[in-house]
Amino acid sequence: MAKRGGFPMGGMGGRGGMQSMMQQAQKMQQNIERVQNELAEAEIEASAGGGVVTAVVSGSKQLKKVTIAPEAVDPEDVEMLEDLITAAVNEALQKADAYAEEQMGKVTGGMNLGGLF
Secondary structure, eight states: OOOOOSSGGGTTTHHHHHHHHHHHHHHHHHHHHHHHHHHHHOEEEEEETTTTEEEEEETTOOEEEEEEOGGGOOTTOHHHHHHHHHHHHHHHHHHHHHHHHHHHHHHHTTOOOSSOO
16 A cells, blocks of 8 residues: 655644644734734834934834924034934934834744734
């Protein structure tokens, strides 16, 4: 009698294995959605110029607030203020990326899911 295939029950442990895998995938999907919602609510702050300009972004990288100390406003040097704002926002966005990666890594176990977040 010839041996059919090298794997019992289709190679994945049969229907039970496939169902278990689907349940795990659904649970991961729910956890990813939960973390995405938490990221949207999270606030990440960064500052520039010794704290004279502060930017706050959400964990989903939306600029929420910019605070500028009065001493940073010099009508003779608007370019400096623009640079400080840009630096603060960019740093906040970088922190938001790192935070999102850390939070998603907890859910996905470090798996790269190709831009799902």
